[in-house]
Amino acid sequence: xxxxxxxxxxxxxxxxxFGLAIVILPFTILCGKQSGLIRTMTILTALCCWxxxxxxxxxxxxxxxxxxxxxxxxxxxx
Numbered sequence: 139x140x141x142x143x144x145x146x147x148x149x150x151x152x153x154x155x156f157g158l159a160i161v162i163l164p165f166t167i168l169c170g171k172q173s174g175l176i177r178t179m180t181i182l183t184a185l186c187c188w189x190x191x192x193x194x195x196x197x198x199x200x201x202x203x204x205x206x207x208x209x210x211x212x213x214x215x216x
Contacts, residue, residue: 144199147195148192148195148196151191151195152188152192155184155187155188155191156184156188159180159181159184159187159188163180163184167180
């Protein structure tokens with residue numbers, strides 16, 4: 139049983155994001171008095187951005203609210 143396309147997208151997107159944001163970015167920050175704080179803020183910012191992306195992506199896979207048509211509406215394509 140293989141992964142669906144959505145599952146593959148989640149895994150690939152997460153791997154790329156964490157590969158770029160958490161592995162590369164902290165090491166590009168120069169050493170200094172506040173470098174530990176800057177690295178921590180960078181990692182937390184990346185984690186928050188990833189959390190927002192994953193929540194929006196998952197909510198669009200299986201939406202809770204479905205559009206409902208009223209009786210008077212018609213579906214015409216022009």
